[in-house]
Amino acid sequence: MGSIAQNVAELDASTFNITRSTNLRDVPLPGSPEELSHSYCTDHMVTVRWTAANGWETPEVKPYQNLSIPPTASCLHYATECFEGMKVYRGYDGKLRLFRPDLNGERLNSSAQRSSLPSFKYDELKKLVGKLMQIDGSRWLPKERPGSFLYIRPTMIGNGAHLGVQVPKEALLFIIAVPWPDFIKMKKEGQKEPSKGLRLYASNPETIRAWPGGFGYAKLGANYGPSLQAHGQAQALGFDQILWLFGEDRQVTEAGASNFFIIWHNADTGKLELVTAPLENQLILPGITRRSVLDLVSEKLSKQAVGPLEPLQVVERTLTIGEIEKAAAEGRIVESFVSGTAYFITPVAMIRNIDTDISTLGPNGEAAGYAAQIKSWLEAIMYGKEEHDWAYTVEHEEK
């Protein structure tokens, strides 16, 4: 069940077998078709093989290339697969940084266990990513473009040849890096008027993303493929994402592949709150950006105002779409946003619930500015404007 058996090798990122690409590719410009393809990867990739008999093999860095996978591999039939989403940031001081990468390592282990894939010492993951960026980081995140990032995708798959339904006996951990469009900038450039935020489409009761006792809390492929149908329908209706509801009381869980937040005045006390769904029932992904938002707001905004932003309390609790609708009707909503690695922190402008459109902007039709402030604090850490122990510096070769 993914635990490391005795006498087999643990994952060890202290040595690598390295094969350098002899055919380096052009680095795409921001907004280019290559970048928009979400698939134009850097020159190299990291792979680490695992077998039940021998454990983890020596990690390899090699030229980015297609994987050769047996048609009987369980990742193609039984979705024995999980992944992480991370970014590497080019700082204004020239350094390359990861953001809280050990949390990715821990979550990849949790996902691997849930999908019967092998475990590893969680802090090896940042070293594997670090090695890839040591080699590709300088060219693909030029120091002339501080404030830019690459998206990093560590992935684990069951790739052994065995068609029987069973716990995988072979696996592959691979890590790729890809230039990723800046979603927020992109939307603004493509529109005549600046967008005030995402338009979310609340899921109907016939389509449920996750369930208690299921695996909504793990970053498994199995959470994504079956959700594309509803996502595609929402996009066809002109919405950006599904807002996933759950249960007879229509609890708000996640938005697309992001965590959802609302800032409102409490119906009873009138106090300002930042509310998001709880982790306890294991319905939602424990987002690393989510956790960082909650940590930062608790630290910097729970006791004192910041400029025009009044203090607010962090509340992790079940919230329903009915509560949001009522808060909107009563003018209590101040702001709403989603958080995630791929699209970072993005304001939410409205939610359609069946046939009701709910504005999730403040009373004057604008976001109050909390999301922008939180984003700014996070970026200061990511891009090295502030020294912080959430940042992990990658040693790299500057060309």
Place this chain on the structure above:
Amino acid sequence: MGSIAQNVAELDASTFNITRSTNLRDVPLPGSPEELSHSYCTDHMVTVRWTAANGWETPEVKPYQNLSIPPTASCLHYATECFEGMKVYRGYDGKLRLFRPDLNGERLNSSAQRSSLPSFKYDELKKLVGKLMQIDGSRWLPKERPGSFLYIRPTMIGNGAHLGVQVPKEALLFIIAVPWPDFIKMKKEGQKEPSKGLRLYASNPETIRAWPGGFGYAKLGANYGPSLQAHGQAQALGFDQILWLFGEDRQVTEAGASNFFIIWHNADTGKLELVTAPLENQLILPGITRRSVLDLVSEKLSKQAVGPLEPLQVVERTLTIGEIEKAAAEGRIVESFVSGTAYFITPVAMIRNIDTDISTLGPNGEAAGYAAQIKSWLEAIMYGKEEHDWAYTVEHEEK
């Protein structure tokens, strides 16, 4: 969402591009390590590419080989994948047959739709499988071994290079064939005493396989990988399969990857019934063997006795583990079995529910013989002892 757009090509199995293998492999003997590997495929495979822009390309038959898959393909990250399980049978009359293959074609379409993969005209599937068996059937199912079968695995994956979470724009349908051990014979040979049936381990409330509004009814990879953890735990405790329960009333849904049946005397009327979970709530896979069992029992056993077997009524309804426990305590259970393509019809000897062991054999500790009779009827159709419109004959080259 997987529907065929206008002006793109439909799947057409009337022409093929064929590349013959020049390196034919030895056909493994029954019970050999190659057969037990569940991965020693026949000499050829069928592949059909699909793109959103152009639809289905011309099907290919080519030597069995690894697939070359981009590391960014959605099947490796988002489980955009679904499959079918079928068999080809070598009849006692020398013919090769498929069993109700259009039901597989229909179900693969249903699964493809649920995972946002492309659809096709369902009856093309049997022609694709037929072409593979036209080429490999003669050698891999020798006419000297009538009554044998190969397992056939049609699979569809999203294999386009695009890391963004979206409906796949490229897909691959591939079909492989593999010698498959006869599970029932195998178990008997490995044991000192003949097994009276499977030992099932009822799932605990913290792990569920499927939920309303989910995708338990579709043959998606996403239903399998996340179930391996519980399956592995059950096997480590000496059980054969998980019996998946659902809901506060602990409804019995599926056993492992098979449908579950119980034959008992109704608690109120005393009448003999064959009970299995219903399809309406979409929690269970609509098994083709399940449907055939129900059809055959309705036709041949609902109105008259067959030898020593008394008539019984088919009942599709929600049943709970509590009802089974009560029936066992009251001596009302006559027999129990599971059905599926891979392991066909297999008796169930007992179920462990938390700390209670429930015998699901008849009062004298033996199965009554219904499963054996149903199996015999099905085999007569599969192996051509009886002419029946459920059988589809494959034209093949006899060497």
